[in-house]
Amino acid sequence: xxxxxxxxxxxxxxxxxxxxxxxxxxxxxxxxxxxxxxxxxxxxxxxxxxxxxxxxxxxxxxxxxxxxxxxxxxxxxxxxxxxxxxxxxxxxxxxxxxxxxxxxxxxxxxxxxxxxxxxxxxxxxxxxxxxxxxxxxxxxxxxxxxxxxxxxxxxxxxxxxxxxxxxxxxxxxxxxxxxxxxxxxxxxxxxxxxxxxxxxxxxxxxxxxxxxxxxxxxxxxxxxxxxxxxxxxxxxxxxxxxxxxxxxxxxxx
Amino acid sequence: xxxxxxxxxxxxxxxxxxxxxxxxxxxxxxxxxxxxxxxxxxxxxxxxxxxxxxxxxxxxxxxxxxxxxxxxxxxxxxxxxxxxxxxxxxxxxxxxxxxxxxxxxxxxxxxxxxxxxxxxxxxxxxxxxxxxxxxxxxxxxxxxxxxxxxxxxxxxxxxxxxxxxxxxxxxxxxxxxxxxxxxxxxxxxxxxxxxxxxxxxxxxxxxxxxxxxxxxxxxxxxxxxxxxxxxxxxxxxxxxxxxxxxxxxx
Numbered sequence: 145x146x147x148x149x150x151x152x153x154x155x156x157x158x159x160x161x162x163x164x165x166x167x168x169x170x171x172x173x174x175x176x177x178x179x180x181x182x183x184x185x186x187x188x189x190x191x192x193x194x195x196x197x198x199x200x201x202x203x204x205x206x207x208x209x210x211x212x213x214x215x216x217x218x219x220x221x222x223x224x225x226x227x228x229x230x231x232x233x234x235x236x237x238x239x240x241x242x243x244x245x246x247x248x249x250x251x252x253x254x255x256x257x258x259x260x261x262x263x264x265x266x267x268x269x270x271x272x273x274x275x276x277x278x279x280x281x282x283x284x285x286x287x288x289x290x291x292x293x294x295x296x297x298x299x300x301x302x303x304x305x306x307x308x309x310x311x312x313x314x315x316x317x318x319x320x321x322x323x324x325x326x327x328x329x330x331x332x333x334x335x336x337x338x339x340x341x342x343x344x345x346x347x348x349x350x351x352x353x354x355x356x357x358x359x360x361x362x363x364x365x366x367x368x369x370x371x372x373x374x375x376x377x378x379x380x381x382x383x384x385x386x387x388x389x390x391x392x393x394x395x396x397x
Numbered sequence: 398x399x400x401x402x403x404x405x406x407x408x409x410x411x412x413x414x415x416x417x418x419x420x421x422x423x424x425x426x427x428x429x430x431x432x433x434x435x436x437x438x439x440x441x442x443x444x445x446x447x448x449x450x451x452x453x454x455x456x457x458x459x460x461x462x463x464x465x466x467x468x469x470x471x472x473x474x475x476x477x478x479x480x481x482x483x484x485x486x487x488x489x490x491x492x493x494x495x496x497x498x499x500x501x502x503x504x505x506x507x508x509x510x511x512x513x514x515x516x517x518x519x520x521x522x523x524x525x526x527x528x529x530x531x532x533x534x535x536x537x538x539x540x541x542x543x544x545x546x547x548x549x550x551x552x553x554x555x556x557x558x559x560x561x562x563x564x565x566x567x568x569x570x571x572x573x574x575x576x577x578x579x580x581x582x583x584x585x586x587x588x589x590x591x592x593x594x595x596x597x598x599x600x601x602x603x604x605x606x607x608x609x610x611x612x613x614x615x616x617x618x619x620x621x622x623x624x625x626x627x628x629x630x631x632x633x634x635x636x637x638x639x640x641x642x643x644x645x646x647x
Binding site: 207238239242244247248251255256259260262263266267270285287288289290292293294296297298300301303304305306307308309310311312313314315360361376377380381384387388 | 458489490491493495498499502506507510511513514517536538539540541544545547548549551552553554555556557558559560561562563564565566567612613614630633634637640641646
């Protein structure tokens with residue numbers, strides 16, 4: 145659990161980013177909140193005490209913007225303990241809706257932007273010999289799913305990036321974590337005809353508790369994501385068959 | 398026997414070149430693309446059946462569109478498209494340069510997006526039977542070194558999984574080629590221990606066999622591949638300590 149830390153949250157306006165921000169604010173952390181548009185942060189900052197956060201509007205696809213924002217944090221706080229990267233764009237996309245521009249934007253925002261933060265923050269964490277990095281990826285990145293062209297691909301890259309960082313930054317005492325969120329759904333209702341429950345409060349609590357701990361992958365929501373973890377281990381032939389027969393698609397939470 | 402038409406992108410060296418030579422020896426009609434025009438012409442001059450030489454920079458969308466226009470006007474259909482363009486850099490997470498990372502992604506991933514964008518509008522009128530791209534077993538799971546390359550290949554493998562699902566209604570066979578160590582120009586950069594390395598020509602024969610088959614993933618069957626596959630399904634809590642032990646890391 146992150147307590148009394150200085151934390152930079154990127155994509156603080158997203159569903160999970162917002163929930164994490166509000167939870168982390170409860171345990172006496174200083175928060176730097178970034179998103180592309182300041183007004184998107186308003187609903188969050190209104191419920192936070194004035195003196196516990198900075199607002200840093202930021203275009204994550206601009207390397208120089210990221211560097212400038214980091215300098216601003218250092219000017220204000222003189223230190224930074226943790227970064228949570230959750231910037232992302234999403235659009236459901238099947239092949240007949242293939243949109244090249246959006247595909248490129250997805251890779252730039254969800255994946256290449258993460259490299260900007262690694263490049264900006266990791267050298268500082270190395271000199272301090274401590275630090276915490278957390279990236280919000282997605283279960284859509286485990287393996288290909290229908291109707292999520294380019295989103296899943298960007299998240300598969302982000303998962304790989306987290307794995308690489310986890311290995312490489314271990315000697316520098318830098319803790320790397322990833323949160324894999326999302327569920328897959330089938331168009332068929334379950335036995336009771338009710339839609340299966342999405343993320344629960346206890347799932348959020350469990351993630352917040354594990355942030356900063358020596359646990360690499362955090363699942364959100366836990367129960368639903370486990371199924372996809374198992375599917376990833378199947379031989380391709382069985383995997384594709386299963387996905388096709390169940391008509392499984394990805395749902396963001 | 399009907400004429401087989403194959404378009405290879407990234408045909409000026411490595412696996413792409415070896416595949417072009419292999420298909421030439423089988424008397425296929427080949428279209429070869431790469432950035433280096435002279436290199437393509439040199440390869441083409443040694444072929445028995447004159448290939449279509451289509452210089453193309455995978456970072457340029459207009460190059461794809463132009464090349465595909467030529468293909469459509471010269472060949473009645475395509476039996477196989479193979480995307481082999483790749484850029485390898487060995488830098489790690491603490492030494493990478495953003496400009497290099499961008500280029501790695503342009504060539505290893507975004508070029509694949511351009512290709513799909515190029516062929517998609519014509520699929521109803523211009524038949525493509527099979528599509529394959531080269532991933533790499535280094536994209537399976539994170540390891541030290543070749544930071545950007547690994548991440549880009551992991552993304553590309555995922556993109557192909559998605560294409561396999563999404564192109565099914567279009568009746569296009571989609572395959573991913575995940576080689577282990579192959580001795581190519583690309584490999585000269587990494588002077589590390591390379592167990593089970595094979596020549597590009599040997600790889601091409603195995604890959605061509607795989608492309609005939611139905612399996613989504615084409616690998617070179619050797620202990621390194623099996624090990625990588627095994628490591629891929631380990632829980633992270635075992636994977637990281639085991640890799641640190643195997644690689645003798647701190």
